Amino acid sequence: MTATQRNCLIFALWVMALAATPLWASNYIVRLAITIAMYTSLTLSWNFIGGFTGYPSFSTAAFFGLGCYAGALSQRAGMPMPLAWAIATLFVGAFAAALGAIILRLRGHYFAIGSIGIVEVVRLIVSSWGSLTGGGDGLNLPLLGGGPNAVARIFLGVMLAIMVVTFIVTVIVDRSRLGFGLRCIEQNEDAADMVGINTVRYKVTAYTLSALLCGTVGAAYASWTGYIDPNDSFSIIMTIKVPVMCMLGGPGSVLGPVVGTAAFMLLEEVFWANFLDYNRAILGAVIVVLIFFLPGGLLALSYRDLVARLAGTSRGKKVPKKVPT
Amino acid sequence: MAYLQTLVNGIVLGALYACLAVGFSLVWGVLNIVNMLHGSLIVFGSYLTFFAWHSYGISPLIALPVVALFLFVLGYAAQFAVINRVISAPVLTTMTLTFGLDLILYNFMTVYYTATPRRVTLDLGVIEVGGIVMPVDRLIGMALALLLTGLLYLVLRRSRIGRAIVAVRMDSATAALMGIRVNRIYAITFGIGALMAGATGAIFAVIYPVTTNLTGTYLGKAFVVCVIGGLGSVPGALVGGIVLGVIESFSGQFFGPQHALTVGFALMLVLLVVKPTGLTGIKGYE
Amino acid sequence: MSSTILVVEQVSRRFGGIVAVDDVTLALKQGEIVALIGPNGAGKTTLVNTITGVLHASSGRIRFQDVDVTAQRPFEAARRGIARTFQVVQPFPRMTVLQNVAAGALFGGKLASVAEATEAAREQLEFTGLSAFADRPASALTLAGRKRLELAKSMAMQPKLLLLDEVNAGLNASEIDGALRLIRQIAERGVTILVIEHLMKVVLSLAERVLVLHHGELIAEGSANDIVRDQRVIEAYLGEKFARRASAANPKFAQRTQQ
Numbered sequence: 051m052t053a054t055q056r057n058c059l060i061f062a063l064w065v066m067a068l069a070a071t072p073l074w075a076s077n078y079i080v081r082l083a084i085t086i087a088m089y090t091s092l093t094l095s096w097n098f099i100g101g102f103t104g105y106p107s108f109s110t111a112a113f114f115g116l117g118c119y120a121g122a123l124s125q126r127a128g129m130p131m132p133l134a135w136a137i138a139t140l141f142v143g144a145f146a147a148a149l150g151a152i153i154l155r156l157r158g159h160y161f162a163i164g165s166i167g168i169v170e171v172v173r174l175i176v177s178s179w180g181s182l183t184g185g186g187d188g189l190n191l192p193l194l195g196g197g198p199n200a201v202a203r204i205f206l207g208v209m210l211a212i213m214v215v216t217f218i219v220t221v222i223v224d225r226s227r228l229g230f231g232l233r234c235i236e237q238n239e240d241a242a243d244m245v246g247i248n249t250v251r252y253k254v255t256a257y258t259l260s261a262l263l264c265g266t267v268g269a270a271y272a273s274w275t276g277y278i279d280p281n282d283s284f285s286i287i288m289t290i291k292v293p294v295m296c297m298l299g300g301p302g303s304v305l306g307p308v309v310g311t312a313a314f315m316l317l318e319e320v321f322w323a324n325f326l327d328y329n330r331a332i333l334g335a336v337i338v339v340l341i342f343f344l345p346g347g348l349l350a351l352s353y354r355d356l357v358a359r360l361a362g363t364s365r366g367k368k369v370p371k372k373v374p375t
Numbered sequence: 376m377a378y379l380q381t382l383v384n385g386i387v388l389g390a391l392y393a394c395l396a397v398g399f400s401l402v403w404g405v406l407n408i409v410n411m412l413h414g415s416l417i418v419f420g421s422y423l424t425f426f427a428w429h430s431y432g433i434s435p436l437i438a439l440p441v442v443a444l445f446l447f448v449l450g451y452a453a454q455f456a457v458i459n460r461v462i463s464a465p466v467l468t469t470m471t472l473t474f475g476l477d478l479i480l481y482n483f484m485t486v487y488y489t490a491t492p493r494r495v496t497l498d499l500g501v502i503e504v505g506g507i508v509m510p511v512d513r514l515i516g517m518a519l520a521l522l523l524t525g526l527l528y529l530v531l532r533r534s535r536i537g538r539a540i541v542a543v544r545m546d547s548a549t550a551a552l553m554g555i556r557v558n559r560i561y562a563i564t565f566g567i568g569a570l571m572a573g574a575t576g577a578i579f580a581v582i583y584p585v586t587t588n589l590t591g592t593y594l595g596k597a598f599v600v601c602v603i604g605g606l607g608s609v610p611g612a613l614v615g616g617i618v619l620g621v622i623e624s625f626s627g628q629f630f631g632p633q634h635a636l637t638v639g640f641a642l643m644l645v646l647l648v649v650k651p652t653g654l655t656g657i658k659g660y661e
Numbered sequence: 662m663s664s665t666i667l668v669v670e671q672v673s674r675r676f677g678g679i680v681a682v683d684d685v686t687l688a689l690k691q692g693e694i695v696a697l698i699g700p701n702g703a704g705k706t707t708l709v710n711t712i713t714g715v716l717h718a719s720s721g722r723i724r725f726q727d728v729d730v731t732a733q734r735p736f737e738a739a740r741r742g743i744a745r746t747f748q749v750v751q752p753f754p755r756m757t758v759l760q761n762v763a764a765g766a767l768f769g770g771k772l773a774s775v776a777e778a779t780e781a782a783r784e785q786l787e788f789t790g791l792s793a794f795a796d797r798p799a800s801a802l803t804l805a806g807r808k809r810l811e812l813a814k815s816m817a818m819q820p821k822l823l824l825l826d827e828v829n830a831g832l833n834a835s836e837i838d839g840a841l842r843l844i845r846q847i848a849e850r851g852v853t854i855l856v857i858e859h860l861m862k863v864v865l866s867l868a869e870r871v872l873v874l875h876h877g878e879l880i881a882e883g884s885a886n887d888i889v890r891d892q893r894v895i896e897a898y899l900g901e902k903f904a905r906r907a908s909a910a911n912p913k914f915a916q917r918t919q920q
Contacts, residue, residue, distance in 0.1 A: 106467035152648050158466045159409050163598055164647045167640050170595065174637040227767060230775055234753055234764050241751040244713070246739035246768035246818060286591065290474055293467060331482035337475025341468055342460060 054221060057305045061217055064308060069210055072203050080202050084274070086315050087209035091267050092288075093295045093307035094216040099260040100293055101301030102229060103253060104236030105154070109146075109165040110292045112172045113264035114271075115283035117142050119176060121269025122189045122278055131194075135269040142265025143258050150257035154250065157239075166289070173284035188279030191272055205274040212270065216263045217308070223259070224304050232256055236302070291333070298340055300347030309348055381624050383507050387517045389620025394520035394578065395593060396600035397527060397612035398571030404607015405544040405564045406462065411473040412453075414594030415480045416569050420446055420576020421585040422488050428495050428580075435495055439519070439577040443570045450569025454562040462561060477590070485587045492584035516578045523574050527567070528609040540564050544607055592636065599643040666691040666853050667712070667822055672721030673877075674707055681707040683877035684721070689822070694844070694854045696868035696885075698861075700898050704877040705857045706748065709824050713745050714738040725822070739769040744820035746811040748827045752799035759795040762786060762813045769818025782817055789813040789843060805836040812843060823847065825856045829863060841867060861903070865889075873898065 051059075071083040092110055099107045120141040124134035153164045176183050183189065194201045223229045231252045234242040243249050272278045291314070299310020314336075321332045399413045423442045427433040457476065461469050499511035531537035542550040543560045551557045583589070596619065604615020619639055626638040667689040674682040682704045689695055697705050710716040712723060714733040723731045725741060733741070744765075753761050762785050767778035786792045789809045794802060802810060808828055815823055825844070829837050841863060848854055858864050864871060864885060871888045873881040875897040881888045888894050895901060 100467065104465075106465070106470065153644075156647055159403070159407075159470075160602075160647055162466055162470055163409070163602070164644060167598070167644050167647075171637060171640050171644065174634075174640070178634065178637070225775070227775060230764065230767060233756070234768075237753040237755055238751055241753060242764075243735040244715075244739060244745065244751070245764050245814065246736050246771075247764075248736050290471065294471060297467070297471065327486055328482055330478045330485075334475040334478030334482065337471055337478070338457070341464075341472045341475070345464075345468075 054225065054304070058221065060305060061308060064312070065210055065214060069206065072206065077199055077202060080199075080206060082315070082319065084202065084206050084209050086312060087206065087213045088267050088271065089292070089295065089315060090308055090311045091209070091213045091216045091263050092292050093299075093311045094213070094220050095260045095263045096292045097220065097260075097296055097301060097307045098223065098232075098256045099253075101296055101303070101306070102223070102232040102236060103256045104302075105157075105253065105257075106162045106293070107165045107257070107260065108162055108289045108293070109168050109261070110264055111284045111286065111289035112165075112169040113142050113146060113261040114268040114288065115169075115176070115280070115285075116145060116172065117265030117268025118272040118278045118283040119183055119189070119268075120265065122191050122272040123182070124269075125191050125273060126189070131273050134273070135266050138269035139262055139266045142268070143262040146261030147254060147258045150254040151250070154253040154257060166286075169284055169286065169289055173280050176284070177280040183280075186280065188277055189272075191276050191278075193276040194273070201274070205270065208270050208274075209267070212263060212266050217304075219259065219263075220304055220307075228252065228255065233302070287330075287333075294337055294340065296347075298344065298347055300349035303347075303349055306347050306349050313348060377628075380507050381628050382621060383509065385621030385624030386617060387509065387513050387620070388624060389617030390517040390520045390524075391513075391575075391578070391582070391616070392596055392600055392620050393613045393616025394524050394571065395575045396597040396604075396616055397524055397609055398568035398575075399597040400601045400604070400606055400608070400612045400615075401527075401540075401571075402565055402568040403601060405540055406458075406561050408458065408462070408469045408473065408565075409466075410565075410568060411470060411594065412477045412480060413568070413572055413597050414590035414592070415477050415484065415587075416446060416450075416572035417576040417579065417593045418585065418587055418590050419480065419484060420573035421580040421583075422484060422576075423573075424577040424580040425493050425495055425585045429493070435497075435577055435581055439574055442577050443574040446573030447566040447570035451562045451566035453569075454565035455558075458565065459558055459561060481587055481590055488587070490587045492586040492588075494584050495580045497581055512581050516582050519578050520575070523571065524609060524613060527571065531609065536560075536563060540567075595636065596639065599639045602643045602646050664691050665689065666726055668722075668724040669708075669712065670722045670724070672708070672711060672718045672723060674704075674711055674716060675719045681877050682711065682718075685874070685877070685879050687872055687879065687882070689853055689855065691821075691853050692848070692851055693870065694848050694856065694868055696864040696871045697855060697857045697874060698859070698864060698871060698898065699874035703874040705874050706826055707877075708874065709745060709826055709855075709857065712738075712824065713743055736768075739818060740771065742819065742821035743824070744769060744815035744818045744822070745824035746808070746815055746826055746828055748830060750804075750807040750811050752802075752807060752810055752814075754800040755798055757796050758791055758799055758802065758810055759783065759786065761799050761810055762817045765814035765817030766819075769820070771819075778817075782813075785813045785817045788816065788846070790839075804831050805833075805839075808832065808840065809843070812840075812847075816847065820852060822853045822855070825854065827857055827859065829858065829860055837863065861889075861899070 068083045068087060071080050092114065096107065096110055099105050117138045120138035121134045124137045125131060129137070149168065153161065153168070156164050177186055179185070194204065231242065231247045234245065234247060235249055235252060239249060268283070295310040295314045296307045297310065298314050299308065300306030317336060321329065325332060395417065399410055402408055402410045420442050423445070424435050424438045427438040428435055453476070458472070461472055497512055499515070501508055501510050502514060531541060539550070539555050539560050540563070542553070542555060543557055547557050600612060600615035600619055603618050604613070605611035622642060623635040623639060627635050630638065665688050669685055669687045672682060672685050673680060685708060697708070699705055707716065711718045714730070714735045714737060718731055722729060725743060728741070730738065730741065753764065759779065759782050762782035763775065763778040766772050766781040766785070767775060770778070770781065772778045772781060783792070783795070786795055789812055791806065791809055791813055794806065799807070799810060812828070829840055832840060837860070844854065844856070844867060856863070856867065868885055871883065871885050872879060873888055873894050880897060881891045881894045889899065
């Protein structure tokens with residue numbers, strides 16, 4: 051069995067496990083499964099620009115939020131849900147493509163900050179444009195009939211479908227010329243240029259891919275919950291969590307985002323339930339631990355290295371490392 | 376005439392912003408780390424100052440150096456224990472790590488102090504000169520901000536530690552070969568960053584509400600100042616701060632105060648694309 | 662069969678007040694091996710950068726195979742058939758040696774699929790003698806190995822013009838001989854080669870023509886024999902001692918009236 055076949059098999063099993071939750075678990079667990087599916091799509095999307103290409107994007111919340119609003123406004127204008135979601139996807143994709151051409155000229159810290167700046171600017175614009183977006187009061191959408199449990203089952207299906215699509219795109223990119231080129235860019239952008247890769251086009255493609263399905267997820271989320279507002283749609287916490295989930299699993303790999311999201315959300319469940327007041331601090335602690343002990347993510351873990359790290363910490367003189375420019 | 380008032384307001388604001396950002400800019404320029412903790416450190420300094428005043432009647436002027444020193448120690452320790460591990464790691468790692476630390480500090484402040492806004496109310500009145508009105512507390516705040524920024528500039532220029540920091544910023548490998556204990560310098564620089572944050576917090580406790588809700592706002596302003604003024608230099612932070620202050624002041628006048636933050640960010644985005652090294656153009660050596 | 666493949670016409674490149682390349686005109690014929698020599702800071706790498714699109718000329722034109730390429734971007738140069746190596750090698754460190762070369766074949770060489778590119782890469786690895794290292798990460802190679810990797814990657818791009826920037830820097834004598842053999846084999850395949858070199862032994866044994874750059878200006882051009890005796894070149898770069906030794910070692914090079 052090739053690596054790709056193994057990855058697809060593991061993924062398929064995971065999808066089936068999530069899909070089966072309405073059969074044996076409580077509604078709370080079903081909602082958790084929906085959230086896991088949502089975040090897995092977001093993380094797989096982020097993986098294109100952050101993992102494959104190595105550009106630390108913190109724009110996920112901008113794409114998700116715009117998807118929420120584009121979907122919500124389309125639905126309120128009378129369109130059926132699937133059409134609204136499609137419109138949101140295209141809108142967010144176009145936004146990312148236009149923005150990408152500009153912002154991908156930046157590298158490293160400047161790119162990261164630019165990408166956060168976008169979340170803030172978009173949120174502030176949406177908040178202020180009250181006549182269109184309802185401003186700080188948020189927007190209501192028509193809810194699907196049938197009661198919350200039936201609706202939850204439908205949206206579990208929707209979110210899982212989006213997750214499967216995102217995974218398939220990831221596998222295709224991983225094995226394609228695009229994926230190869232993005233990895234070259236990640237390892238040495240100047241050399242990639244010299245070898246014949248149109249780095250601008252590849253980066254914009256990756257950035258657009260990283261946005262498209264976030265828009266779909268956002269629109270579907272809006273349809274599910276029936277109410278959105280700027281603070282929840284453009285949440286900085288979400289925009290930080292997604293890269294962390296990917297880092298937890300292993301950025302640049304096919305299964306890493308899936309594993310990372312699952313591990314993160316299950317961890318969060320365990321702690322959240324018990325320590326509501328401290329959930330941010332715990333998230334922070336998880337991040338710190340992750341960075342120290344799992345630098346390549348769970349899938350790249352070498353247990354021998356881990357033990358050595360734990361034993362060798364704060365021991366002996368460290369040679370100062372060169373600060374990258 | 377009204378424009379002159381707006382301009383003066385902007386300059387006073389700008390001095391405060393410069394002080395806010397200079398520690399952040401130094402850490403970024405020397406360690407190449409974007410310190411997502413910075414906003415929370417400022418608010419932490421504000422809280423400590425507020426409670427010193429509220430519970431013990433200690434004047435903020437006296438609390439300032441104490442708070443600053445305390446935060447220096449905190450920053451130094453944090454650098455040694457935690458941040459030094461990732462000093463040459465990629466951007467994603469360092470930003471996420473400092474963000475994680477920020478989440479921890481933020482959460483503890485929210486739980487311990489609650490987010491209810493407080494303020495050190497000193498009722499110092501206003502001064503009027505030639506038609507320009509200025510609250511005295513802001514004026515004193517500006518003076519202190521400029522004093523601190525100036526002191527930092529002198530330290531970087533004149534003292535041995537300062538020259539060592541500048542050397543590390545220019546070329547850490549060569550600095551190490553010259554006998555500079557680079558790790559120690561990193562820790563001191565981060566400590567200075569925290570110190571300036573704490574001092575800014577002490578000043579802000581008198582002028583602005585003290586609440587954890589503002590950590591993100593302060594961090595955002597630090598970013599903008601750095602992009603406008605350039606990294607790692609005190610003059611850069613001064614230029615950036617004043618430009619931001621004046622722009623915010625005027626845009627507040629024309630677009631309303633609630634858009635001030637958006638304007639700042641939009642300006643930052645434009646500058647990032649057009650001239651990311653900032654208005655001073657070079658990575659300054661001060 | 663000797664058509665002109667590259668024409669550089671009055672190209673200058675300024676950086677603020679500094680003129681790094683000053684009104685240089687040169688032409689390369691297809692299949693030639695030409696050396697570009699000159700002291701450090703003469704502008705050799707800058708000139709190569711303008712030819713490959715990394716920098717753009719401040720004035721002047723560059724034509725490659727009769728197409729005006731003055732304003733091209735680096736990846737366009739690569740796709741047109743201009744390949745170069747770097748003084749400081751630039752591999753993709755975490756990819757295997759095979760993958761590094763496959764990148765050249767896939768993008769510069771414009772092959773259709775990753776699988777085809779990998780096959781083509783194996784051929785290039787054989788040609789450069791790196792087959793044994795195919796599955797090792799590029800970062801594991803020695804300096805000589807990395808220089809060969811650069812050559813292999815460049816060849817995988819199926820170039821018509823190959824610009825070698827001090828490909829021998831840091832190599833010992835036997836490694837240099839190996840590199841020279843390889844370069845000659847590449848020339849036999851019909852590739853036009855421009856070598857930036859400091860080692861006169863390499864220049865004298867390899868180059869049919871030599872161009873000499875000094876303070877950004879082309880101060881001499883001719884066969885290796887001729888430029889070695891050119892007074893300007895001796896003053897600027899070679900030094901009197903070298904000129905004396907060259908004359909002493911070979912009476913044919915006896916000093917005559919210089920230009």
